[in-house]
Amino acid sequence: MIAAAIAVGLQLGQLLLVLLLAPLLTGIVRKLKARMLARKGPPVLQPYRDLAKLLRKEAVVAENASWLFRAAPYLMFALLWLAAALVPTFTTRLPLSAAADLIALVGLLASARFLQALAGVDVGTSFGGIGASREMMIASLAEPAMLMVVFTVALFIHSTSIPAIAEFVLHNDVGLRVSFALGLISLIMVAVAETGRIPVDNPATHLELTMVHEAMVLEYSGRHLALVEAAQMLRIMFYMALIASVFVPWGLAGQGARIEDVGIGVAAFLGKLLAGAVLLAIFEVSIAKMRVFRVSEFLGVALLLGLLATIFLYVSQSA
């Protein structure tokens, strides 16, 4: 009974943690990028202020927008929040994670994207359509690539449950493996594409020809925009946490974790996030945005790397 209560507590803690940390992560990345470009940059806490400001603003909704347009931000936000909360950040002891394995998480993300794309075309403007159609094209490549990574991991560990994967990597001497490295690169590429970062998309632009995500949410304002933005931040959070828990799970509090383990876990997670933010910032400032139709090639490489990862697994297994 107490164990159950602890587990529920941990799950709720996780929910809160990811929600609270997500804007911070975005703020850190922005600040770091600005610094690397020798600008001063906004304060690290600026995303929180932005969100708060948006929440206070009146929502302006296009005249012909349907209920779907207004419902989508809530659902999207909820789906991404849930997805992020199902990935172990500081502990693997998450009761809800049994309900959704890695494939189901991909499904949850797909649901969010589905709603977002529908919302994009709901108002009936050309920008919404551009964004939605490009987003779906990107996703059509990113999703298989992601699943190939899932395959690689699952083929090796015989599980698609993230806590189980993390525990396995923690407690077994996995060592350095070619296929894991390939899988990691592939996953990072997918993450970059899915979260709409450079070189696939530029979160800071409103230039018609290059927009993907921003074009899709162009009609949103006020609290709806706040939710959409928060959801996007959660998406980055999700991928960071995923990469962290699968490839560098060290520090995670295990099943029989005590309170100090949890503390270590949280600290380790913060450290990993910071490292991730630095890497992301370096990556983004050192590369140029690519044309939309180059994205398919970019993701094609990701898919190929995923496949290669699977094949290398056999090679190293049979060797």
Add this chain to the structure above:
Amino acid sequence: MSPVAFILVVPLFGAGILLLLPFHRTAALLNATASTATFFVALVLFVARPEPTAFFFVDDFNVYLVALTSFVACTASWFSAGYITHEVETGHLTGVSLRFYHSMYQFLTFTMLLALVANNIGLMWVAVEAATLTTVVMVSLYRTRESIEAAWKYFILGSVGIALALFGTILIYLAAQPVIGDGIDALAWTNLHARSASFDAGVLNLAFVFLLVGYGTKVGLAPLHAWLPDAHAEGPTPISAVLSGLLLNVALYAVLRFKMILAGNPGALTPGPLMLSMGTASLLLAGLMLYRRRDIKRFFAYSSIEHMGIITFAFGVGGPLANFAGLLHMALHSLTKSAIFFAVGHISQVKGSQKFADIGGLTTTHPWLGWGFVAGVVAIAGLPPLGLFMSEFLVVTAAMARQPWLAAPLVAGLAIGFAALLMRLHEVAFGEPRGSTERVKASLVPMYLHLAIVLVAGVFLPAPLVAWFQSVAALLGG
């Protein structure tokens, strides 16, 4: 008098009277009456089967064909009554031709029945020749340039065929004479069949080739088929129905009788491969010829060639299953094809044309006629639940089990024909109506009666019929 005599005398007598009768309505009525009477007399054969004589005999095989022939002749005569009335009203046929038509109709029935019940193979030959000459006259009935040309073609090709069949018949006698002895006995099929084991195999083989080519011309097997499409297209439609439904069967019956004789001789060649190749050729050729046809009657004439090919193929495969299928297909094809010709007759009278270009959307303008036509074509295409599906099912599976390499061309041929049938069906029965939409008073009963029988046969075959088929299938051998 034996029932055999009755079924021959009634149509012969009818032919005589009708030749003299000048009133077309009465003549049509009398024609129908005589045909109906023949049918009922033929039914008597099922209960009272006479002993074979030197000239006539009745066994399981021909009794069902006699019943079938007299039945289709009977329904076709009902159809003919309405058809002829319209032809008279529109002035296409007049006095003498009409008298001739009705008389020849009965005479044709007579010759076909004679060919079926003849025990003497010489008599059978005479009957088939007479049937040919009769139909030649019928085909040229309209006296148009085209009909005369068709009749002439039919006549010349038919005559050569007949001559070759006679040579085959002589050769059979030649083979039988040393065993059975001189005279009429050596031409009786019952004797020939009983003692064929001791005949000279070489002569039998030679005879069969001539008989196959000779009677095969009448069956319409490729490449001997050339007369058939034109003869069907140019004659009066009731005659097309009888030609396709009956005369082809009669000729095939003759071939099969000789096949049975050969089957009894261990040294003789197996006719299977010859029949298989001719059957396949007919099937493929007719299937391809269907595509470019613009005349609806010629179209279905080619379909008859196709089905004769299937039947020949089935008998060529041999064995109880395939033989059964062939017999069943013979019967069902007769019924279905004549039903289709009944429909086609109506259609051409309604539209005033036989060209596909003038016919369209029948199910909209003439629902009863149109749907009847659909059912007929669906049946002839071999779709269930109509009966031809059953026979084609048996042919194909039997072929696959016994001669797998031949199943491929068989199925290809069936598919080619199927696609063509369907293409025309869509044009004729569906889509926007084309051509005249006038109504023609005519009875659809014969067509629906045939289709109903075909439908029932597809789901349920009565046990006695099956027993007959099976015993005949056993007789026909491998």
Add this chain to the structure above:
Amino acid sequence: MLSVLLAVVLFLLALGIAGAVFGVPWAARIYAAAACACAVAAVAAVVFLVARADVPEALVLPVGLPWLSAHFRIDALAAWFALVINVAGTASAVFAIGYGGHNDEPARVVPFFPVFLAAMNLVLVADDAFAFLIAWEFMSLSSWLLVLSNHRRPGNARAAQVYLVMAALGTACLLLAFGIMAGPDGAYRFASIRDNPPQGAAAAIALALVLLGTGSKAGLVPVHAWLPLAHPAAPSHVSALMSGAMTKVAIYGLVRLLFDLAGPVPWGWGAALVAVGALSAVIGILHAVVERDLKTLLAFSTVENVGIAVMAFGLAIVFRTNAMGTLAALAFTAALFHVLNHAIMKSLMFFVAGAVEVSTGQRDLEKLGGLIHRLPVTATLALIGAASIAALPPLNGFVSEWLTFQAVLNSPSLPQWVLKFGVPVAGALLALSAALAAACFVRAYGMAFLGRPRSRKAAEAVEVAPSMRWAMAGLAGLCIGVGILPMVPAAAMAPLVRRFAGVDFAPLADGLSFGDFMLLAPVTPGVSSYSGFVVLIAVVAVTLASIEGVHRLATNRLRRAAAWDCGFPDPSPATQYTASSFAQPLRRVYASTVLRARDHVDMPEPGDARPARFTLSMRDLAWDAFYAPVERGVTWLAERMNTLQFLTIRRYLVFMFTALIVLLVTVALAK
């Protein structure tokens, strides 16, 4: 239960006759009766599966082939498929009560609709080759007539033509296969075939023919070409049955022959199924994603889904031949599950297409738009359907794809190297098709229901009749219900999984507790698991929490204004993104090679007053590679042969003479 099913079949046939006799005035009554009949059949199937699944019932009726009689039998396999098609059938009949009156010519639909249902049910209970093929072909025949009910529309005659010819070819393949299986003595009973399955080369030919015959009916690439022509051509409730139920009957045929009658099948056949399935899935959805006709799009999506199911069946064979029972059970469950799911969601989507067509007279996506405002109920139900067919959790489509992925993930334990490498590739293709399906249905839903109306008719659409809405609502409910409680159908199909995989589906191996019903853990608990129910609860809870939170933190003010559109709002609906433009990125990435998609832009010079034109061309490579050559070949041959009609008598005599001489020479040489 067999007698119940047969009684339903007879009743449906009688309804068909009633439909022909009484015609349109009785249409609603006939549809209602058909719905009841199908419901009874579905209940009977459930009862059989739950209570008597291990005791097949058989019956012999004195019809059909005389010496054989007609054999009927129901076992768990037949019962499962009977459940699937009768669920679709019931919904379709209910839908038709309101929809039937909108058909072009209702009198051409009413008689054949119940007959079509009867034929499909009859295929499932047939227990000899003859009865099976009669029912099979009868099914094609009745659906062909239904396709022809819209016979005056341009192109439908061609669709019907291609359809029935392909159906007949498929039947011919099965006929040949049965010929091999039955042997020269005509042992057509399934029991005899089961006892003496074909061996060696004969078995290989028979199985290839089976795959071709059933695959063409199911719509597998490359024998799918008829499907996107024929399914959309029929009235929508019939399209729903054709796509949702008839393709399932085809899959039933495949399973019956491959799993039951053919004896132990080598793993190569499983690999072939996996390959064909994966190919169908990708090609099908690629066609769908660029298609602008709503119903054709759905038909292509059927090709995709059939591919997925067949792929899962292939995996089941592969695992079974390698004696990996648990995994075979998993793959088999996934396949059967997908069969059920697709029947539900594809029927739903075709109903939606029907509703859209009824209310707007359009099914071209370029002419629709904004229907969510005019058809609120339909739009909501359509959203559920679209989401489930796009395989999104927590709906049902996701469950079967998830199970299939789980089966794919276990492929490395297979001993064959081809499969070790091949199955993950097939898995990648499956993932690709799932992602494309999402894109496809975002596009379909977005263009039809969202945005601004692109035509006057779309702007003036009105909500459809209650029965149509109820039918859609019922299926949408099933989408959710099956999605969150997948163990319920899994338990229903358990006997059949046990029969063909040898062992139980893992979660059902040692009984079921209430908790098991919540959690789907196909291999080992704790390794991979998914619970639609928990996900749904969690999503709802989190959403409610977000709404509550936002409403506490934020202002609730809301203002309606003109769309922002980056400051360039244009009132004309023509400035919206169209279906073609939405598909353009996908077309460029995938379809330029696979479908030979080409954009042609004709842009006039400045000063030239003529309008600019954009045309789009696409080709079906399967059509170009397989159908067109056959069509051309037959036409060419027919053209050549046609000269035979126009020869002189002398030439015909030459034929006769040649035939005679050839036969004589044959006889001379034969000695």
Add this chain to the structure above:
Amino acid sequence: MLRGLHFDIAHTLSVSVLLFSFALLYQRRIMGVLNAFALQALMVAAAAAWQAYSQEAPHLYATAGIALVLKALVVPIALKRIIMRLGIHRAIETVIEVNGTLLAGVGLVALSILLVFPVAQDSAALTRENLAIALSIVLIGLLMMITRRNAVTQVVGFMSLENGLVLAAVGVQGMPLVVEMSIAFSVLVAFIVFGMFFFRIRERFDTLDLQYLESFRGDRGQDHRP
């Protein structure tokens, strides 16, 4: 001995019928064809009469009579009349050169012998030679029908084919119905000759070459209705 003589005479007559078949192939002029045919028919009549005598089958005299009267006299004369009346070209249009046709004829004889070879010598009522000859005559008749374009020569070819049949029929011991068959055949021939007359009167063809009759040939024609 007597039996041997019977066979020898029958044999000689059969061979001469075959020779006239070749003569028919050899002719290049219609009149020559008709004369050759008349002679062939005469030989057939003689063969039939000889068989009637040697088999003591009086009904075969009827066959011989029919052959003599109809085929050796009436039909050739009638055909000559037609030719005169219509002014038909006297030369024969051939499809294959005469030499080629003769060669083909020899080939057919060879085929016939090959075919008859497996037949046991003593089992058949007819000798192998007679059978081979009859077979050759039938085949050559057919060959003549297909290698000559004129209607008259085609009719003659058909009748020469029939001569082969009669020869075979009368040669077999005790063949019944021979008379009936030859009558039936005569009806057939009469029909053909009548038909030729009939069409000429209706259509006024310049020649009886069948090609002119076949302008319609199926689907090419205009719309018409029976």
